[in-house]
Amino acid sequence: MNLTLVGLSHQATPIAVRERAFVPLPQAAELARELAAEGEAVCLSTCNRTELYLVGDQAERRALDALAAISRLSEDELRGVVYRLTDEAAALHLFRVAAGLDSMVPGEGEILGQVRSAFEAGATGPVLDRLFRQALHGGKKVRAETAIAESPASVSSAAAALAQQVFGQLEGCRVMLVGAGHVAELSARSLAARGAQIAFVANRSPERAEALAARFGGTGVPLEGATERLAEIDVLVSSTGAPGRAFGRAEVESALRGRKGRPLFLIDLAVPRDLDAAIHELDGCFLYDIDDLESVVAASLAGRRREAGRAEAIVAEEADRFRDWQASREVVPAIASLRAWAEEIRAAELARARGRLGLSESQHAAVESVTAQIVNKLLHLPTVRLKEAAAGAEGGSYAQALRHLFGLGDDDKR
Amino acid sequence: MVELLFWPALFAYGEAAVAYAGDARRPGTAGRLATWGVRVGWLLQTALLIVQAARADGFPWATWAGSLNLFVWLVVSVYLVWGCRTRYRLLGLAVMPLAAVLLVLARLGGGTGDTGHSNYSTVFLVLHVGLLSLAFAAFTLAAGLSALYLWQERRLKGRRPGGLLGRAPSLLTLETLSGRTIAVAVPALTAGIVAGLVRLRRDGGGVDALMAVTLGTWLVYTAYLVLRWEAGWRGRRAAYLALAGFALVIVARVGLQLTHFS
Numbered sequence: 016m017n018l019t020l021v022g023l024s025h026q027a028t029p030i031a032v033r034e035r036a037f038v039p040l041p042q043a044a045e046l047a048r049e050l051a052a053e054g055e056a057v058c059l060s061t062c063n064r065t066e067l068y069l070v071g072d073q074a075e076r077r078a079l080d081a082l083a084a085i086s087r088l089s090e091d092e093l094r095g096v097v098y099r100l101t102d103e104a105a106a107l108h109l110f111r112v113a114a115g116l117d118s119m120v121p122g123e124g125e126i127l128g129q130v131r132s133a134f135e136a137g138a139t140g141p142v143l144d145r146l147f148r149q150a151l152h153g154g155k156k157v158r159a160e161t162a163i164a165e166s167p168a169s170v171s172s173a174a175a176a177l178a179q180q181v182f183g184q185l186e187g188c189r190v191m192l193v194g195a196g197h198v199a200e201l202s203a204r205s206l207a208a209r210g211a212q213i214a215f216v217a218n219r220s221p222e223r224a225e226a227l228a229a230r231f232g233g234t235g236v237p238l239e240g241a242t243e244r245l246a247e248i249d250v251l252v253s254s255t256g257a258p259g260r261a262f263g264r265a266e267v268e269s270a271l272r273g274r275k276g277r278p279l280f281l282i283d284l285a286v287p288r289d290l291d292a293a294i295h296e297l298d299g300c301f302l303y304d305i306d307d308l309e310s311v312v313a314a315s316l317a318g319r320r321r322e323a324g325r326a327e328a329i330v331a332e333e334a335d336r337f338r339d340w341q342a343s344r345e346v347v348p349a350i351a352s353l354r355a356w357a358e359e360i361r362a363a364e365l366a367r368a369r370g371r372l373g374l375s376e377s378q379h380a381a382v383e384s385v386t387a388q389i390v391n392k393l394l395h396l397p398t399v400r401l402k403e404a405a406a407g408a409e410g411g412s413y414a415q416a417l418r419h420l421f422g423l424g425d426d427d428k429r
Numbered sequence: 430m431v432e433l434l435f436w437p438a439l440f441a442y443g444e445a446a447v448a449y450a451g452d453a454r455r456p457g458t459a460g461r462l463a464t465w466g467v468r469v470g471w472l473l474q475t476a477l478l479i480v481q482a483a484r485a486d487g488f489p490w491a492t493w494a495g496s497l498n499l500f501v502w503l504v505v506s507v508y509l510v511w512g513c514r515t516r517y518r519l520l521g522l523a524v525m526p527l528a529a530v531l532l533v534l535a536r537l538g539g540g541t542g543d544t545g546h547s548n549y550s551t552v553f554l555v556l557h558v559g560l561l562s563l564a565f566a567a568f569t570l571a572a573g574l575s576a577l578y579l580w581q582e583r584r585l586k587g588r589r590p591g592g593l594l595g596r597a598p599s600l601l602t603l604e605t606l607s608g609r610t611i612a613v614a615v616p617a618l619t620a621g622i623v624a625g626l627v628r629l630r631r632d633g634g635g636v637d638a639l640m641a642v643t644l645g646t647w648l649v650y651t652a653y654l655v656l657r658w659e660a661g662w663r664g665r666r667a668a669y670l671a672l673a674g675f676a677l678v679i680v681a682r683v684g685l686q687l688t689h690f691s
Contacts, residue, residue, distance in 0.1 A: 179599060180602075183598070275661035276663025276667075277665065298665055307588045311588075314451070325455075
C-alpha cells in the first residue's frame with residue numbers, strides 16, 4: 016500500500032496562493048478521475064486547503080504536476096509551500112482535518128461536510144474508501160464525545176447561541192434589526208439559520224430597510240417607529256453606529272409591560288453603542304454589546320483548544336485502527352498463501368500414498384484427518400505470530416519474509 | 430428479596446449522581462452512564478415498591494421512612510418524564526444525589542423493608558398520602574428547575590455564559606417546565622388536602638401545625654399559578670415564589686416525621 020498526500024493549507028500558505036490552487040467540486044471530481052487512472056485519487060479543496068490523496072505508482076510526482084497545473088505555479092514555487100506525507104502520516108493528517116483539528120477555528124463543523132463531498136466526488140478504491148470512511152467516522156466521534164464544536168466561534172454565532180440560551184429553539188422568535196448594514200445582515204443570517212423570523216428592519220434610509228427586510232421576508236419600518244415594535248419582538252439587533260442612543264431604559268421598560276413576562280434579548284453591535292447599558296438591569300432583559308460577545312467568543316475558543324487534547328486522542332485511536340487494517344492487508348494474503356501451499360502438498364502426498372499403500376476408505380479418512388491435524392498444528396503458531404505482527408509496524412516485513420522463505424509468489428496478494 | 434432490590438437501586442442512583450458530576454466537568458460518556466443509572470435504579474426501586482406492596486397488610490408506606498421511600502420514587506419518576514434528555518443533565522446533578530441520600534435515610538428508618546400491618550388502610554388515607562407525596566415530589570422538581578433557572582439567569586446577566594452555552598436548557602424552557610409541573614402538582618395537592626379534610630371531619634380532630642403548613646404550601650403555589658396566568662409573573666419573581674413554596678414543602682416533610690410518626 017502506498018498512500019500519498021500532497022497538499023497546501025492555511026498553516027503555511029498565504030491566501031494568494033491558496034486561492035490559485037482552489038478547485039471547485041465538479042473540477043475536483045474530474046481531477047480525481049484523471050489521477051485515478053493509475054490507482055485511486057481524492058481531491059479535497061476548501062478555502063483553507065487543497066489536498067490530493069493518491070494511491071498508486073509515482074503518486075507524488077503526479078500530484079505535484081496536478082497542483083502545478085491547477086495553480087499555474089512553478090514546481091520551485093510550490094516546493095516551498097506544499098507538504099508531502101505518506102501512509103500513516105497521511106492518514107493521521109486526514110483524520111485531524113476531518114476532526115477540525117487542522118482548521119483555523121478548532122472543531123469547526125463545515126470541514127466534515129467538505130471531506131464527505133470530496134470523498135463522494137473522488138475516484139476511490141479499497142484504500143481511500145476505507146481511509147475516508149474512517150476519517151468521517153472519527154470526525155463525527157470527536158464532535159459527539161468532546162465539546163470541541165459546542166460553543167460559538169464568531170460574534171454573530173455567539174449572539175445567536177445566547178439567544179437560544181434564553182429562548183431555546185428560535186423557531187417562531189421574532190427579530191428586529193435596527194440598522195441595515197453588513198453587520199446587521201450577518202447577524203440576521205445567523206439567527207435566521209437557526210429558525211428565527213426577521214420580522215422588522217428599521218433604518219434611517221427606508222429603502223435600505225425595505226431591501227434588507229425583503230431578503231429575509233420581513234417588513235421595513237422607519238427608525239422612529241422601531242420603539243412601537245419592541246413589544247412584538249423577542250430579539251433586537253442594533254448596529255446603526257450613529258451618535259445618540261437608539262433606545263433608552265425607559266422605552267424598553269414601557270415595552271416590557273406588554274410582554275407578559277416574556278424575556279427580551281438585545282444585541283448591540285454598534286460602536287458607539289446604540290442601546291443604554293442600563294437596559295440590562297431590567298428583569299427579563301439581556302443586553303450584550305460587542306465587547307461582551309467578543310469575550311464570549313474568546314472564552315469559547317479557549318474551551319475548544321482545551322477540548323482539542325481529547326480530540327487528538329480519538330484521532331490517534333482512529334489512526335492506529337487504520338494502520339492495523341493496512342498491516343492486515345499485507346499479512347492476510349501471506350497467511351492464506353502459506354495455508355494453500357501446505358494444503359496442496361498434503362493433498363498431493365496423500366494421493367500418492369493412497370495408491371502406493373492401497374488404503375481402504377476408512378483408513379484413507381483416518382490418514383486424511385491425521386495429516387490435516389499435523390498441518391494445522393504446524394501452521395498454528397506462525398499464523399498467530401503473523402497476526403500479532405500485523406498489529407505492529409513490522410507486519411509487512413514478516414509477510415515478505417514468509418513469502419521469501421516458503422517461495423510463495425506475490426501474484427496472489429490481494 | 431427487598432434487600433436484593435434495595436442495594437442495586439441505591440447503587441444505580443449513586444452511580445447516576447457521580448456520573449452526573451462527571452458529565453458536568455466533561456460532557457459525553459458520563460452523561461449517558463448517568464441516564465442509564467437513573468433508568469435502572471428507577472426500575473429496581475419500582476420492583477422494590479411492588480414487593481413491599483405485595484407483602485404489606487394495608488398501605489405499605491405509612492411510616493415516615495416508608496413515605497420517604499415512596500417520595501424518592503415519585504421524584505425520580507417525575508424527573509424521568511423529561512429529565513434524562515441531554516440538556517437537563519445539570520438538573521440531574523441536583524436530583525440524583527438528593528434521591529440517593531433520601532433513599533439511605535429511608536433505609537435507616539426501616540422504610541425499605543417489609544412493612545407489616547399498617548393503620549393507614551382506608552381509601553381516603555391512601556389517597557391523602559399518595560396525592561400529597563406526588564404533589565411534594567413534583568414541587569421538588571419544580572424547585573430544582575427554578576434553582577437552575579436562577580443560576581442560569583445569573584450567569585447570563587453576569588455575561589459569563591462560559592461552558593453553559595448549548596449544554597443547559599434555555600431560560601424559557603426551564604420557566605415553562607417549572608410552571609407546568611406546578612400546574613399538575615397543585616390539583617394533586619388540592620385533592621390530597623380534600624381527602625385529608627374528609628377523613629378529619631369523619632373521625633373528628635382539629636387542624637394541627639402540619640396541616641396549617643400544608644395549607645400554606647397550597648396557598649403559595651396557587652398564588653404562583655394565578656399570578657403567572659393573570660399578572661404575567663414569569664422569570665426571576667416566579668422562580669423565587671416557587672422556591673418559597675418549596676421551603677414550606679421541606680417544613681411539611683420534616684414536620685410529617687415529628688407530628689404524624691413520632
